[in-house]
Amino acid sequence: MKLHPLLSEDLVLPGLKGRNRDDVLREMVEHLRERANAAAGEDLFDKLLAREKLGTTAIGGGVAIPHCKVGGLKAPVLALGLSRRGVDFQSLDGRATHIIFLVVSPLENPGVNLRVLASIAKLLRKSGTLVQKLVKAPTAGDALRALREEEDRAHA
Numbered sequence: 001m002k003l004h005p006l007l008s009e010d011l012v013l014p015g016l017k018g019r020n021r022d023d024v025l026r027e028m029v030e031h032l033r034e035r036a037n038a039a040a041g042e043d044l045f046d047k048l049l050a051r052e053k054l055g056t057t058a059i060g061g062g063v064a065i066p067h068c069k070v071g072g073l074k075a076p077v078l079a080l081g082l083s084r085r086g087v088d089f090q091s092l093d094g095r096a097t098h099i100i101f102l103v104v105s106p107l108e109n110p111g112v113n114l115r116v117l118a119s120i121a122k123l124l125r126k127s128g129t130l131v132q133k134l135v136k137a138p139t140a141g142d143a144l145r146a147l148r149e150e151e152d153r154a155h156a
Helices: 021-035 041-054 110-126 130-136 140-154
Strands: 058-060 067-070 077-087 097-106
Touching: 021 041, 021 077, 021 097, 041 067, 067 110, 077 130, 077 140, 097 110, 097 130, 110 130, 110 140, 130 140
Parallel strands: 067 097
Antiparallel strands: 077 097
């Protein structure tokens, strides 16, 4: 599964303002609510926090993949947040998180959630430069181009 078809420029936040995990999640949820009508803002935020309490979704290397499932979605929704400053996401490696892939999947189709998460992990594993390219991307369009280029290389 390729990720770039799930993203559009209006779902990329190239300049996150939040200074900690909760602020960033709230910022991204509000953005999703306005742009993708993914789910009720507070309910989605609460579900993401509940998932974080099970264990951090910050996988290290400057990346976090917060995710949850909600009812009523027909397809997964993906947002990409970028923080040049970095935020404390309680990462496994103790480093700041700069790249946040927020995944909201249909409750009725749990398999798609696993496919999206696996696609992100696979892309990060195959690409040695994606994180650096995304952090340096000045605009949402630049971030999408970097993601697409790395996906094309990884799937070649």
